[in-house]
Amino acid sequence: MAVSPNGEEGGAGGVPVDIELRVDTRFTPIYRFLRLLVHGLNRLLFRTTVEGADRVPAEGPVIIAPVHRSFIDFFVASEVTHRKLHYMAKDTLWKNGLLAKILPSVGVFPVHRESADREAMRRAQQVLEAGEALILFPEGERRSGPVVGDLHEGVAFLAARTGATVIPVGIGGSASVMPKGKKIPRPEHIHLVVGEPISAPERTGSGRVPRSRIHQLTEELTRSIQDLYDRAVTVTGRY
Numbered sequence: 001m002a003v004s005p006n007g008e009e010g011g012a013g014g015v016p017v018d019i020e021l022r023v024d025t026r027f028t029p030i031y032r033f034l035r036l037l038v039h040g041l042n043r044l045l046f047r048t049t050v051e052g053a054d055r056v057p058a059e060g061p062v063i064i065a066p067v068h069r070s071f072i073d074f075f076v077a078s079e080v081t082h083r084k085l086h087y088m089a090k091d092t093l094w095k096n097g098l099l100a101k102i103l104p105s106v107g108v109f110p111v112h113r114e115s116a117d118r119e120a121m122r123r124a125q126q127v128l129e130a131g132e133a134l135i136l137f138p139e140g141e142r143r144s145g146p147v148v149g150d151l152h153e154g155v156a157f158l159a160a161r162t163g164a165t166v167i168p169v170g171i172g173g174s175a176s177v178m179p180k181g182k183k184i185p186r187p188e189h190i191h192l193v194v195g196e197p198i199s200a201p202e203r204t205g206s207g208r209v210p211r212s213r214i215h216q217l218t219e220e221l222t223r224s225i226q227d228l229y230d231r232a233v234t235v236t237g238r239y
Contacts, residue, residue, distance in 0.1 A: 022104055023086075023109075023126055023127050023130040023132060024104045024105055024107070025084065025130060025131075025132060026084075026105070027084055028105040028106075030102060030105055030106060031084065031105055031106045031107065034106055035078070038075050038078060039078070039079065041075070042075060042076055042078075042079055042190075045185065045187045046072075046076065046173070046177060046185075046187065046188065046189060046190040047189045047190070048076050048079050048189075048190045048191075048192070049189070049190075049191050049192070049235075050079050050080055050191075050192045050193075050194065051191070051192065051193045051194065051231075051232075051235075052193060052194035052195065053079075053080050053081065053194055055167065055194045055195065055196060055197055056080055056081040056083070056133075056167050056194060056197075057165055057167075057197065058083070059131065060131055060164075060165065061128040061129070061130075061131055061132065061133075061134075061162050061163060061164035061165070062081075062083070062128075062132075062133040062134070062164055062165050062166075062167060063128070063133075063134050063135075063136055063155055063158060063159060063164045063165070063166045063167065064077060064080060064081070064085070064133060064134070064135045064136070064167045064169060065136055065137070065138045065155050065166055065167065065168050065169065065221060065225065066135070066137060066168075066169035066170070066171055066192075066225075067137075067139065067148055067169065067170055067171055067225050067228070067229045068137040068139045068140075068141065068142050068143060069142060069143065069144065069171065069174055069175035069239060070142065070171075070174035070175050070177060070178045070179065070180070071142065071178055071180075072174050072177055072178040072185055072190070073137070073142075073171055073174050074087065074135075076171060076174060076190050076192065077135055077169060077171070077192070078135075079192060080167070080169060080192060080194050081133060083132075083133045084107055084132065084133065085107050085133050085134070085135055086107040086108070086109065086127045086132055086133065086134045086135070087107055087108050087109075087134075087135055088108075088109060088110075088111040088120060088123075088124070088136075089103065089108045089109070089110060089111065090110070090111065090112075091110035091111060091112050093108075093110070094110050109123050109127065110123070111123065120154075121154065121157065121158065124136065124154075124158055125158060125161055125162055128158060128161075128162035128164045129162055134158075134164075136154065136155055136158070138151040138152055138154070138155045138218075138221060138225070139151060139152070140152045142180050144175065144180065145239075146229075146230075146233070146239065147226070148222060148225045148226040148229055149222060151218050151221060151222050151225075153214055153215070153218050155217075155218070155221060156201065156214040156215075156217040156218045156221070157214060159198075159200040159201065159217065160200055160201045160203075160209040160213070160214060160217075162200070163200045164200055165197045165198070165199060165200065166197065166198040166199075166200070166217070166221060167194060167195065167197055167198075168194075168195040168196075168198065168221055168224040168225045168228055169192055169193070169194055169195065169225070169228060170192065170193040170195070170225060170227070170228025170229035170230070170231055170232040170233075171190065171191075171192050171229070171232055172190065172191045172192075172193075172229070172231075172232030172233040172234070172235055172236040172238070172239070173188060173189055173190040173191060173232070173233070173236035173238045173239070174190050175238070175239040176188055176236075176238040176239060177190055188236075188238070189236050190236065191232045191235040191236050192232060193228040193231045193232045193235075194228075195224045195225070195227070195228045196224070198217060198220055198221060198224065200217075201213035201214060201216070201217050
């Protein structure tokens with residue numbers, strides 16, 4: 001899921017907007033177990049390979065920004081780093097008392113999907129200000145086809161606000177493994193290519209980040225993800 005700089009705060013479905021976000025940086029036992037399970041399945045079912053994983057900073061705020069062609073991208077994108085990762089999830093999951101206790105420990109935080117992205121931006125910013133790694137899909141939703149375009153500017157805004165490094169990622173083969181609308185993935189090869197880090201936009205003397213620099217970072221991110229996506233697809237031979 002991506003975030004954009006626009007929108008109004010509010011709740012959805014009767015869920016309050018003030019769900020407290022605790023940024024849990026610990027590798028809890030349940031997080032370790034689920035991570036090992038996901039990585040095992042990635043390698044067993046999809047023979048997942050990663051190129052350029054050493055480009056992900058070992059510490060400090062990081063936004064991992066992959067191309068998004070399949071639901072399975074949420075799982076295979078975790079292969080690019082050993083760091084704890086944080087994700088967004090729909091806030092209605094917090095209605096379940098057990099899930100409300102477990103989700104923060106596995107790096108998940110709530111987002112009001114039917115309301116504005118401003119709340120999502122605030123929560124994502126808290127994660128990055130804690131020096132953590134956050135996965136955001138800058139295309140905003142699963143798309144199809146070989147062309148990457150019309151990225152949301154939320155990644156650039158978050159980088160500007162927090163100084164986070166942006167890591168573009170191309171994923172080849174995931175659309176074939178689990179196309180949109182399918183519930184059971186095919187056991188086929190997935191390859192990820194991690195791109196060169198993109199630094200946060202520089203601030204002016206007054207401490208502000210001009211909108212033109214937000215646009216520039218988004219354009220640079222678009223070009224990088226397109227190149228990485230093309231390279232990843234070349235390895236797998238499939239989108």
